Amino acid sequence: MRVTKEIPFIDIAEQRTRLKDSIDQSIKRVLDHGQFINGPEVAQLEVELGFFSDSKHVVSCASGTDALLMVLMAKGVGAGDAVICPSFTFCATAEVVVLVGATPIFVDVNEETFNIDPVSLKQGIALAKQLGLQAKAVIPVDLFGQAADHHGIEEVAAAEGLFVLDDAAQSFGASCDGRRLGTFGLATTTSFFPAKPLGCYGDGGAIFTNDAELASLLRSIRVHGQGAGKYDNVRIGLTARLDTIQAAILLEKLKIFDDEVEARQSVARRYTDALRDVVSVPHVVSGNRSVWAQYTIRLPQELDRKNFMEGLKTFNIPTMIYYERPMHQQTAYRGYPKLESGLPVSEALSKRVVSLPMHPYLDRATQDYIIEVIRRYVLQQGDNAPA
The missing domain is CATH 3.40.640.10 (Type I PLP-dependent aspartate aminotransferase-like (Major domain))
Incomplete structure (x- = not known):
């Protein structure tokens, strides 16, 4: 498909x-x-x-x-x-x-959460x-x-x-x-x-x-x-x-908010189950319940993020980066104090994160399509993404 x-x-x-x-x-x-x-x-x-x-x-x-x-x-x-x-x-x-x-x-932040x-x-x-x-x-x-x-x-x-x-x-x-x-x-x-x-x-x-x-x-x-x-x-x-x-x-x-949050849970579960072996999927801490404002993965370091996003775009799958640059590296904020040891996790995440389509009305067929394209692209390192 x-x-x-x-x-x-x-x-x-x-x-x-x-x-x-x-x-x-x-x-x-x-x-x-x-x-x-x-x-x-x-x-x-x-x-x-x-x-x-x-x-x-x-x-x-x-x-x-x-x-x-x-x-x-x-x-x-x-x-x-x-x-x-x-x-x-x-x-x-x-x-x-x-x-x-x-x-x-x-x-800095925790790499998994x-x-x-x-x-x-x-x-x-x-x-x-x-x-x-x-x-x-x-x-x-x-x-x-x-x-x-x-x-x-x-x-x-x-x-x-x-x-x-x-x-x-x-x-x-x-x-x-x-x-x-x-x-x-x-x-x-x-x-x-x-x-x-x-x-x-x-x-x-x-x-x-x-x-x-x-x-x-x-x-x-x-x-x-x-x-x-x-x-x-x-x-x-x-x-x-x-x-x-x-x-x-x-x-x-x-x-209808509770109903929509439950639908988001279903989408997130299907993404996680199907993608956990090819990318770093979001980690929900035991005792927490997310409302999945974004479903944000971390790509393998060897995979070029720009090519990945452009590759998905050719299959009409939109992606976003939250956040491409942490605040301490932004022009308006780089003059404010940060830890002397640096913020390595924030900087690393900004280079690897990608957010996938996420909303309560994402039907199973579309989810399956997104999952299939991502799996094949990552496994083939983007060389021969699915037709």
Whole structure:
């Protein structure tokens, strides 16, 4: 079998077909009542997200980046402070640290899980002290859909007096030892960017916390630092609200989210079973449940990644690289501190990782086709990929 039409890397259109009527009706309700900012759907979504995650307080906002930024602002993180960040992730994790005037310190990740290494975290804290900075926080990232080592991270953070701000932009719905993300650390943030496992039709995000005081500060910060009234601004804030139409869309998507996550599990299992002997497949830690935002493999070192990706493209199979360059090597961030011993795992991963098509609507025949092409290509070293 040869697929003549390009396979979607993430198939948002198929989900749109499934939810068309319910989402159209939800949007119409918002258009009819006209409360486009802070309409009733926003509060309802926060309640439903709290039930889903078992978090006491949920504060929706305009993006996953705003979510991270708001927590740092609420905690007064700024000049002279250091925040420990993994280098192998999207730039938003460190971007917000710079925006509040603090210093990101880049540390390494675990080769199999792609998530922050608690040993490297300890080294990052020590480096902050050497530089005369006050280590205030760590931002672990639950990368590609899997929870980080939150027990190990919290142990290190508690011993050193840091708070944990969990970046679950890719991992809402994932769990660690039976606990869904949203209750680890001081706060957890997520993104509702359209390509995320739970995504809206624009930008959106949310913050989860069990700290009532923090939740109150966050609600003020997201509306210009508002106090008792519209013109009583008691702190510096942002315009960071989630609009009502996006909340209405997310409410409908949340209804089928568990079903979609289970479908992702099925796709991931089939990939793993069929590819584990030809590439390094993702490792899910015992006790963790990933939501598979991405299915990311590591190619054999002898296989040229560019040729591999171009070869798959000729068979209409799209691939992506997350992340082609770790943050400490990017122009905007290379001047910030990193471990003196270097970040060898992040650098090695950036040269070998490839993400395959992953979404709940990837049918078995298409999965089989992708698997067959990859197996033959790797086994034949790309010389005679299947026709």
